[in-house]
Amino acid sequence: MCEALRDTPMPPTPVAAPASPVLVSAAGLCFDAGGKRLIDDLDIRIREGRCSVIMGANGAGKSLLLRLMHGLLTPSAGEIRWRGRPMDRAARRAQAMVFQRPVMLRRSVLANLRFALSVRGLRAGDRDSRIFEALRRARLEDMAHRPARVLSGGEQQRLAVVRALACDPELLFLDEPTASLDPSSAQAVEDLIAHARARGVTVVMITHDPAQARRLGEDLHFVHSGQVVESGPVQAVLDHPRSEAAQAWLDGRLFVAPGQSTPT
Amino acid sequence: MGDFWGTMAEAISLILQWDTDLIGIIALSLRVTLTAVAIACVIGLPLGAVVGAFRIPGRTLVTVVLNALMGLPPVVVGLIVYLMLSASGPLGPLQLLYTPTAMIIAQTILVTPIVAALTKQVVEDLHGEYAEQFASLGVGRIDRVLALLWDARYSLLTVALAGFGRAVAEVGAVLIVGGNINHVTRVMTTTIALETSKGNLQLALALGIVLLVLAFCVNAAVMAVRASAVRAAYV
Known part of the structure; x- marks a missing residue:
């Protein structure tokens, strides 16, 4: 990670109580596709008000896990709970997700925000103030009437983040939100994430960047072969990984688990 | 060759004279075609969008049927509509046979599967991109459905254009159900067929030229709208 990112002061992160309540939990989670078990008896707990980072090698099942927790995919087995209760429609509406490649409707920047808020049932009067705030926060006021798809990758990702935040979620899923962005664009997206954290939004973020994990994250869940093999405070997991898979990944080594045919 | 250019010159002269019969035929053609395309869009766009966006039961069957109906033979459609609207048919009491309404019905039946099948494809592709964000x-x-139709609107213009092309060039079905009655159901294509058989090539060619110019103008207008949408990244 470049110096600019490392040295830039981040907005203050709210200090969560040591034992924040569990917002989302999954137990015995499995997901099969194409005859293969891609998520295998996975357990995870996401604590409320904190930023949880999910790390792991490509193909480990991180994005699948996010989609399962957000309800975009239905697990083959196991259960996902929201505040200890089965996930329902209201719980899903309290969540938002930003994808690695932002999905922009074929409309203006303004219309993209307006659509998201109208779907959430906001009245026109309430929408406008939120849209203005979102545009200002993403520094896209001057581009409000431009087609969203002509924005740069960084601008599109900023719009995707503020569009998700404009829906006022309690939980925000971020699937590698700064992948393939240049340092200054990544910085701008990180600022938005930090702002969401300051508002008390629980964040679950996938990243491959240990420095970013240290900057933004509090809890870290390391995923390997469809299982969470290690969880703990970011600092502790990154400095003293206990699992062989996390150690190997952080050292940049290939790791083949017993019984596994291909390295991940 | 000389005959051809002579006939062409007379045809152009007929157009320039702005003959009232000619204008009446062109106006009726446009009324029938545009009405049929509009009705086909009202039915076909949402139908195609629903089939394209959702895994509804029988989706594959509906897709196969729509694709098959795209190639419906116009004379068969004309015959079926004729049987339905004839005095002994189930819709006989409506007395629609040999009216422009009968021609609109026949053209709508021909165009709706085209609009629905092409819309399904356009919406399916777009939904593949939007599905996770929507969820x-x-x-x-x-x-x-409304969002997909709106965001695909420029691509759907081309779909409507395909329907227009099919309807405006159609002759078999409208001839059977319209009867090609002068000043009542005579449209450009049926007139071209009739006048050619009578040897009145000037009028037939004049209408042929008008038909080509109309098709060209509609295509050019749609392409211009679509090109501006592409430039603005809305496609």
Whole structure:
């Protein structure tokens, strides 16, 4: 990670109580596709008000896990709970997700925000103030009437983040939100994430960047072969990984688990 | 060759004279075609969007049927509509046979599968891109269909254009159900067929030229709209 990112002061992160309540939990989670078990008896707990980072090698099942927790995919087995209760429609509406490649409707920047808020049932009067705030926060006021798809990758990702935040979620899923962005664009997206954290939004973020994990994250869940093999405070997991898979990944080594045919 | 250019010159002269019969035929053609395309769009766009966006039961069957109906033989459609609207048919009491309404019905039946099948393809592709975002936002089914149709509007213009092309050039079905009655159901294509058989090539060619110019103008207008949308990244 470049110096600019490392040295830039981040907005203050709210200090969560040591034992924040569990917002989302999954137990015995499995997901099969194409005859293969891609998520295998996975357990995870996401604590409320904190930023949880999910790390792991490509193909480990991180994005699948996010989609399962957000309800975009239905697990083959196991259960996902929201505040200890089965996930329902209201719980899903309290969540938002930003994808690695932002999905922009074929409309203006303004219309993209307006659509998201109208779907959430906001009245026109309430929408406008939120849209203005979102545009200002993403520094896209001057581009409000431009087609969203002509924005740069960084601008599109900023719009995707503020569009998700404009829906006022309690939980925000971020699937590698700064992948393939240049340092200054990544910085701008990180600022938005930090702002969401300051508002008390629980964040679950996938990243491959240990420095970013240290900057933004509090809890870290390391995923390997469809299982969470290690969880703990970011600092502790990154400095003293206990699992062989996390150690190997952080050292940049290939790791083949017993019984596994291909390295991940 | 000389005959051809002579006939062409007379045809152009006929157009320039702005003959009232000619204008009447052109106006009726446009009224029938545009009405049929509009009705086909009202039915076909949402139908195609629903089939394209949702895994509804029987989706594959509906897709196969729509694709098959795209190649419906116009004379068969004309015959079926004729039987339905004839005095002894189930819709006989409506007395629609040999009226422009009968021609609109026949053209609508021909154009709707084209609009629906092509819309299904356009919407399916777009939905593949939007599906996760829609699911994440919790977009309902009706909002989803409306959003997909709106965002695909420039591509759907081309779909409507395909329907227009089919309808405006159609002769078999409208001839059977319209009867090609002068000043009542005589449209450009049926007149071209009739006048050619009578040897009145000037009028037939004049109408042929008008038909080509109309098709060219409509295509050019749609392409211009689409090109501007592409430039603005809305496609």
